[in-house]
Amino acid sequence: MEKGIIEVLQTEMLDFTAPVLINNLPSIDGLLVSQRQVIWGMKKAGMTSDKQFYKMLKASGRIFDYYVLGDMPLCGVMKNMGNNYILHKYLMPKGSFGNKNFKKSKGSAPRYIECKLDAYSEYMLEGINKNAVTMKWNYDATEKEPILLPSKIPNILVNLRMSIAVAEANKMPSHNLEDVCTSLKSYIKTKDIDKSIELIKVPDLPSGGAIIYNKNDFEKIYKEGNGSFTIIGKYKYDKSTNTITIYEIPYTTYLENIEEELESKLDKFSKEIIDYHNGSDKDGLKFELYLKKGADVNAVIQKLRKFTSFESKFACNFTILDLDGKTPKCMSLEDIYVRWIKHRQTCIENELKFDKDRYEKKLHQLKGLEKILNGLDKAISIIQNSETEEDAKNNIIEIFSLDKEQAEYFLTIKLININKGFIGNKIKEISNLESFIKDIENTLSSEDNINNIIIEQLEEVKKKFSKPRLTDIIYNDKVEKISNDMLIEDFTCTLILSKEGYFKKTRRYSETQKLKEGDQIRTIIQCSNKDKAIFISNQGNAYLLNLWEVNEKQPSVIGDYLLNILPLERDETIIGMLSTNQYKGYCVYCFENGKILKTPLKSFETKTNRTKLSNSLTDENGLVLLITQIENDTDIELTDCFGKTKVINTKDINEKASRKSIGVTVFKSSKKDWKVVSAQVIKQ
CATH class of the missing domain: 3.90.199.10 (Topoisomerase II, domain 5)
Known part of the structure; x- marks a missing residue:
């Protein structure tokens, strides 16, 4: 008999999925x-x-x-x-x-x-x-x-867990037990979850380290049940040996990972680190970095944060089985509190009912003894004169108006204890038992009374199992932002742009640069490796490239074809190159119609990390003859098609704020087919 895919999935897969979910997701006991x-x-x-x-x-x-x-x-x-x-x-x-x-x-x-x-x-x-x-x-x-x-202990939040089930996963960080108990007590009393979030602070992880506190991140985690936070390792610096020792790392990584990442990025640390050594043993982590003389310790730490998992993220997922033990649910902190409190209320009610049943049974038995107390001789006589044990029980029930349970209890008392002293003392327990039962009934009649028991138990848990925090809290305003200046190696480099669109960055300057046959150098710039290169295209676009992300080339290499490293459009070519870091100075364009445009380099600065700026050049001025950058005013020589030249200083050219502005006319003629054919900066 053929079956549809839906029917097969329902009958076969669900039977497999259900136990996998139950076995691999935590319940409210954690x-x-x-x-x-x-x-x-x-x-x-x-x-x-x-x-x-x-x-x-x-x-x-x-x-x-x-x-x-x-x-x-x-x-x-x-x-x-x-x-x-x-x-x-x-x-x-x-x-x-x-x-x-x-x-x-x-x-x-x-x-x-x-x-x-x-x-x-x-x-x-x-x-x-x-x-x-x-x-x-x-x-x-x-x-x-x-x-x-x-689980009197709120273990669901105290101990960390990570697990994967079918299409579900759980990843809950551990928290300091004292903080959890304090937070839970506050919620039971006030139902103010915001106050409870404040009291639970942040997770406390077994591996220590330090958590960077961001209020918005933790509000999302605790109110939605998912999100992430940042952990960084701990280190100490020994000035006498010029050594950094890492002794705690984020929970989400291994020391071997940090060591491997450091090895792969060793070129980034070449200015500061001589060597490193993993000296960890049974006493704990000890990963040592030996620094060069005069090395910036802070720069080393910033690079470790950037290039290794010395700083890493912990992604939270509070997916837990609901109180029915089979329904997975991503829970907020309040959801967890409500369910844990409900679980504890049920446990306490069950324990109280167990005690109440036990006390009531004992009370019922003792009330039977009370009826027999003044007729002990008669009771003994009945037992002596009965043919069988069953007869004795039935006769005791009939004569003293007892039930079966009371009679059986009396008959189990040793003969030596069937006296007024022993039984009298037993009967004295009746008032205590009645008092206990009444107290239990009063407790069961009010949710507040049960909640007070939970609060008392949380206090007891704190006294028995509290430990000092292992994970420090670093507030956002105390954390130094990782800046490119710290991470990027600074050196002078030479940029070469050819007319056919080849580009290279070389550390070693050379008068002779290898080019493709028939190609010529369009622009040479000396700048810093921390700068950005700005490429201007014939379609009026500007492309920004971080030089520290560009591989170095030797002068004997042609370089990279820009079409392979920039998102150029079809038939788009690069006609000029600039470089800057602080965006100081100006960009100067010279056009064949005799106009010059001077616009500040600030116009190329972006708040976002965009790589393409449209509308960077107007097409109203015709062909571009020269694109150059200046910090100080300089002379530019223009030559027209009839051999006539004109020199103009850039101080006499009015600045235009927009990159797409129309230039200022500095050279013109009434002759037919006149145009400027060359423009060059006159070196002082």
Whole structure:
């Protein structure tokens, strides 16, 4: 029987997609399914923080009651639960569990390392024995496991997680536990999410570093559930040895990445760095840069930020499974708070109901004892004279007006304790039990009362697990902007433009420049590598090119064909070249109709990084004979077709603000077919 593609997708793919989503996205307790199974499996096996360490291989074997994806993936999960991948370890490690700062540091084999549950995980389990959360059967219906942990700790924001599911992903940074608890308390009391965002500050990452604080970025992250922020590493400078030591790096990179990037961009650091050395060991990161005498330390740091992942972005995606445990949703901070509070309210209500049921059962049993207290002799006589245990129970129920549960409780008391002293003391508990039950009922009757319990628990969490911040906060106004002046090597270069449109930048000036056969030099300019080149075309366009982005050529090389490096139109050719950095001085055009246009170089300056400026030259003046730039006024000699010449100083030419202005007439004649045939700057 044939099936349509939609039907196949629905019946086949959805069955695959659903468990993948559930297994690879965190729930409101901040755990993936595999992490929850590790914590629960080790708890059930008694591998708690107060016990000895257990070989990971042995511990993983006890977790296979719940985990079915193989031993190697499981041990990988367990290593990440006990190393510096997260702020608060779920497992207490012994041995090498790997190091997040190094790409190849995967830790030792499971047979060599040991672990047990950390107190942090045990605290997340508190209340589970009071039916705080729903349990489900494991994969073969032999054991039960929790769908969620009670998690008094707001772990969803405290510990970092990154995971990918089918068409969904999650990437949530960790936050300082004390900040999260303070922020949550504020939200429970005020429902003011803006105040809570202010109190949570910014993420606190296990690798340290420093976060550049941008209010708009973090408002987007916390109000929309996605966005990114910038992290930079930390360094110290030793003046006595003229050495920079990097000791913390962004969470999103590895030290090997920075080393490889530095090696590939070593030419950018040639003015400042002699050598570098990775001296990292078990005590931490230690990547040393040995500087040349007089090197600018700040310039080195700016270049590291620009050319390596010493500065990098952390892209956030707060996609979490909703409280139903199966619906992925990109959540804002407020969404997370609302759901975590609802989860905790449900857990506390379940725990209180568990206690209430236990107290009510005990109270009911003791009320039966109260009825028997004044007839103990009779009760003993009934037991003695009964034929069977069942007869004794039925007779006690009938004589003392008890129910089955009360009678069974009385009959389980040891004979030696069936006396007025023991039973009297038991009955005294009735008033306490009634008081406990009333208190629970009062608590359950008000959401505010339950919220107060959550606030008290958050305070307890802070006292038990708070740590100082690892990641510093740098405010925007304190961060030096990366400028091109710091990053670009400065040297004098020579620019050569040929008449056939070949261009080259050479560091070594030479009187003899190789050209294509039959070609001639149109323009030669000496300038700085930090300048921009401006090319003027016959169609009135100007093209801007950053010289530091142009490869150097030797004088013995023809150069690059401009059509290959500039977005020229069809039949468009370059007729002139300028260079500038500060846009000082003027551009001077000389035309065959005897006009000269003097316009400030400032007219070529753009606020955006555009490469093409249209309307840079009017076509009303006819053919362009000369394009040159001047900072100081100079003489220009014009020669007409009849051999007559005229010299004019540029100070006598009025400045025009627009690049497309009509020039000023400086040379004219009434003769037929007259025109200017050459123009040149007279060198002083």
